[in-house]
Structure formats: structure tokens, C-alpha cells
Amino acid sequence: MTEMRADLLSPPGSAAYRAATNPHNATVVQRPAMVAHPGSAEEVAQAVQWAAQRDLGVAVQASGHGAGAPIESDRVLVDTSGLNAVQIDAHARVAHIGAGSTWSAVNAVAERDGLLGLAGSSTTVAVAGYTFGGGVGFLTRPYGLASSALLAVDYVDGHGQIRRAAEDAVDAVDREALWAFRGGGGVGLAIALTVELVAPQHLWAGYRLWSIDALVPVVDAWVSALGQIGDALSTSISVLHTPPGAPTFPLALQGVPTVHLAFASPQGPDTAIPLLRALSIAPAPVVDSSWAPADAARLAQIHLDPPNPIPALGIGRWLGPSAPAVTADVLDTAAAADSPVAMVELRNLDNNAHTRDGATTAVPGPFLLHAVGTANDVASRSRTEDGLSKVRAASIAADIGRSAASFADGRGADADGLDHSGMQRLARISAALDPDRRFAPSRLLAALNDA
Known part of the structure; x- marks a missing residue:
């Protein structure tokens, strides 16, 4: 029987167990039979064999951003955060x-x-x-x-x-x-x-924040610039509800819905000129994090993602070329102070980049819609689902019928991430490599198993 070193296994109640079962997305409870902490390929294999010999399934997690399905005592959780070379x-x-x-x-x-x-x-x-x-x-x-x-x-x-x-x-x-x-x-x-x-030769990045009153003119400026910004500038336009007392935001934008526009390019400052020109007609931002040269750390900051674990519930949808026409209505679903949608955004992602063969290696649509709220309990989950339904309704005219499964925060399954033939191919590969269904399925495979 395969045995693992005692220091590579953490039982319920231990500090290492509690740390490993506290994912970044804290929507669901994780209570596996044991947590394994491999530090090498051989120890990963041992963890899977150890679980199989005890008739246990296997779930895997590093940061836990993608957590969505509960992990119960019939599984071992393999914590891969130590595989970090x-x-x-x-x-x-x-x-x-x-x-x-x-x-x-x-x-x-x-x-x-x-x-x-x-x-x-x-x-x-x-x-x-x-x-x-x-x-x-x-x-x-x-x-x-x-x-x-x-x-x-x-x-x-x-x-x-x-x-x-x-x-x-x-x-x-x-x-x-x-x-x-x-x-x-x-x-x-x-x-x-x-x-x-x-x-990237000349990486630039920046972001701006406005009060919610500026939503329509900022959206109008963004839409008017889209056809002029070329193929290098990436943007994210959103309404987000800032946490009260957060020092990241000025006092006037704390605890209220806020308009947020982030943008970046690896091809230097001129790529943003059409966008900056269009924004000059909109109200002045409350925060202007200057359009300036950037390194990897600055690039990772402009989206203002929350740094701490939260119980997030969301949707991700691919939208077609008509997305700009519905942007104002989509973002308005989160504009009210009491909206259960904590953040809703659209990103322009159309590109002509080279792609390799894979399940999803090219963007299915030119725009990505992502919306998210919190799900602390049954009541807040229901309220957030209602808010997300309103986002879907506002965007339906531009929806191409494909989900972005990795943006389906807090969900164990997502049915629309691939077309039918892609889902069947994925199922065949999974069955060949895991005939006993040892591993907890991905969101796409979970949806197929539930069908």
C-alpha cells in the first residue's frame, strides 16, 4: 500500500488543513478527509495512489480562486501551492x-x-x-x-x-x-x-475612477473610442461597489458604486490616444492613476481585484460585436447603491493573435462580460442570483451563447463553455485518463455529468 510521509498529510483540525481549505473564493464549505501537500511530481502521484487505495476521490487546489463545488469527506484535497518552482x-x-x-x-x-x-x-x-x-x-x-x-x-x-x-x-x-x-x-x-x-517592448497601463453620476458619459466615450484604438489596447470598463473604509479609494468613493476604467498596452503611450481624447469630453475622474510606463506589478494592480478571500458568485459570458450598444444598460444593473451585483464589467478582447489547437485557444467573442456578487448565505446567494439574472437580461441581445467558465465564480458546473462536439471530446479524454472518475470534475465536465 502506498504511504505518504506524515508531514505531507494534514488531518481535519490542524492549522495546515484550515489554511488549505480556506480558498480565495469562500462560497462553499471544504471539509475533505485529508489534505495532501506534495512538493514534487512523485509526491503528487503518491497522493493520488494513497487516495485510490482508500477509495477516496481527489480534489485539487492552489489559490482557490476557482473554488465552487463543495469538497466533502469522500475526497482528499491535494494542495498544489507548494509546487511553485x-x-x-x-x-x-x-x-x-x-x-x-x-x-x-x-x-x-x-x-x-x-x-x-x-x-x-x-x-x-x-x-x-x-x-x-x-x-x-x-x-x-x-x-x-x-x-x-x-x-x-x-x-x-x-x-x-x-x-x-x-x-x-x-x-x-x-x-x-x-x-x-x-x-x-x-x-x-x-x-x-x-x-x-x-x-512587450513598451508596456503602459493606467486606470481612472468616477462617481456613478458619470456612468453614461464615460460609457459613451469608451464606446466612441473602440473603433480607433487599434489591436493593442485592452480595456475593462466596470461599475464596482467599493468597500467602506477601504484606503485604496478616496473618501468620496468609499462604500458606493463607482465607475472604473482600466487600460493597458504593450506598444507604448500612443495606443491610448483615441481613448484619452474621448475621455477628455467626459467629467473629470475622481482618481486618475496616470497612463504611464508599467511593470508586471503595476499591470496586476489596475483592475483593483480584492486581495482577500470573499464568497463570490458570478457569471462570465462572451458577447458579440453589438456589445457596445448594451454596455450602458448592462453596467446600470449595478449602479444602484443597494444592487446585489458588486461588480459588472465588459472587456474588449478581439484580436488576431496566433492560436494553437485546443479546447478554447481563441476568444469566442470580441467582448467578455463578467458580473459578480457575494453569497455569504442562502439569502444573499438568492439575492445575488436575482441581480445576475438582470445582468443577463440586459446583455442578452449581444450574447453569443457561450459562457466563460473560469469567470463563473462560486459555481461547480458551467454548461455552455464549449460547443457539443468540444464537450464530447473533453469527456472522452477524461474517461481515458480517469476511468474511475477519481478526480473532482472541472466546471465543464461537471455540467456534462449533470446532464
Whole structure:
């Protein structure tokens, strides 16, 4: 029988257990039979074998941004946050990254060589789950989704065997596994990723904040600039409810709905000229975090993601070219002080970047809608669901019928992330690598299992 070192296992009640079962998204309860803390590929395999020999399932988590399904005592939770090694091959522009690494850690090393990974908008998101979900950030427009930059994945299958998913893998199922890891939520338990890096020459970023009274003119300015900003400038326009007493915001914008516009480009200051010109006609912002040269840390700050764990419940939807026409109505759903929607945003993501073969390696639509509220209990969850329904109704004219599953905060399943053929292919790959369904399914596979 496979045994693990005692120091790699944490039982309920221990400090390590409590830390590992406190995910960034605190919507659901996590009470696994045990938490495993592997620090190597061999220890990951041992954890899966250990669980199998006790007829336990396996769930995996690093930062817990993607937490959504409860983890009960019939599963072992594999905490991959200790798999955090980062190696950069500057000549090849490639990074070899532990599955539990965060993008902030990766880019802190990569930028020493003038390189960056295609990180998201939060500093604390782990590389693996973000990339396997597609990977959307402020570098998506010029460079594409992070899933398309994924070159290989070292992983463990449902039998506890170490494998490598790559385009040149000898076994066809490992070649298929790479397709699934590229935006299909993944299959198996990832140990490490090999990703392509980019070399932005002139990274600039900034953001502005207004009182909610400026919503319509700011939206009008953003919409009018979209056709003129070229293919490098990424923007996120949102209404967010700021926490009271938060020092990040000036007193006039604390605890109230606020208009937020963040923007970034790897091609220098001129890319934002059309947007800045359009905004000059709108009311002056309360906060102007200057459009200026940026490093990876500044790029990760402009979205103003909450740093601490919250019980978030959300939706992510891909919208078509008509999204600008509904933007004001969509953002207005969160404009009231008592709105249960704490944040609603639209991002422009249309691009012509090169894509590799994968489940989702190109943006399904030119705009992404993300809305989120809190779900502390049954009552607040119901209220937030009502608010999110209003967001869906306001955006329905531009909705293309595809969800962005990684933005479905606090949910265990999401049914519309792939088309029918893609879902069937994902199911076949999962069945081949995990015939006993040892692993807790991704949101996409969970939706298929529930159908």
C-alpha cells in the first residue's frame, strides 16, 4: 500500500488543513478527509495512489480562486501551492512553472529578461487553473489567450501515473490531454506547465475612477473610442461597489458604486490616444492613476481585484460585436447603491493573435462580460442570483451563447463553455485518463455529468 510521509498529510483540525481549505473564493464549505501537500511530481502521484487505495476521490487546489463545488469527506484535497518552482529559458522565451505558482511570482522572475507570461488581472491567481480555463488578461488582445501559449503539462492521471501532455507525446491520449488543458478546464492533476512567454517592448497601463453620476458619459466615450484604438489596447470598463473604509479609494468613493476604467498596452503611450481624447469630453475622474510606463506589478494592480478571500458568485459570458450598444444598460444593473451585483464589467478582447489547437485557444467573442456578487448565505446567494439574472437580461441581445467558465465564480458546473462536439471530446479524454472518475470534475465536465 502506498504511504505518504506524515508531514505531507494534514488531518481535519490542524492549522495546515484550515489554511488549505480556506480558498480565495469562500462560497462553499471544504471539509475533505485529508489534505495532501506534495512538493514534487512523485509526491503528487503518491497522493493520488494513497487516495485510490482508500477509495477516496481527489480534489485539487492552489489559490482557490476557482473554488465552487463543495469538497466533502469522500475526497482528499491535494494542495498544489507548494509546487511553485519557476525556471525561465530567456533564449527560448519559455517558462517551466510549478502548477501552484502565481502569475505575480512568475512575472517577477520573467521580467528580469524583458519577458512576461500572459497573466490575468489578479496577482494571487495560480497559473494552472487560470491557463486551463482559457486565461484572459490585459495582454490578451495583442498576444491571445494564455491557453494558446501552453506548450506542455506534466500531470498525474487517475491511476496515479505521471504523464506529460505535449504535441509530440508518443501516446495519443497525452496529445489529446494537451488539447483539454488548453482551455477545456484540464484533465488529470497538473504538476507543472511549460508556457511560451512574450516580450512587450513598451508596456503602459493606467486606470481612472468616477462617481456613478458619470456612468453614461464615460460609457459613451469608451464606446466612441473602440473603433480607433487599434489591436493593442485592452480595456475593462466596470461599475464596482467599493468597500467602506477601504484606503485604496478616496473618501468620496468609499462604500458606493463607482465607475472604473482600466487600460493597458504593450506598444507604448500612443495606443491610448483615441481613448484619452474621448475621455477628455467626459467629467473629470475622481482618481486618475496616470497612463504611464508599467511593470508586471503595476499591470496586476489596475483592475483593483480584492486581495482577500470573499464568497463570490458570478457569471462570465462572451458577447458579440453589438456589445457596445448594451454596455450602458448592462453596467446600470449595478449602479444602484443597494444592487446585489458588486461588480459588472465588459472587456474588449478581439484580436488576431496566433492560436494553437485546443479546447478554447481563441476568444469566442470580441467582448467578455463578467458580473459578480457575494453569497455569504442562502439569502444573499438568492439575492445575488436575482441581480445576475438582470445582468443577463440586459446583455442578452449581444450574447453569443457561450459562457466563460473560469469567470463563473462560486459555481461547480458551467454548461455552455464549449460547443457539443468540444464537450464530447473533453469527456472522452477524461474517461481515458480517469476511468474511475477519481478526480473532482472541472466546471465543464461537471455540467456534462449533470446532464
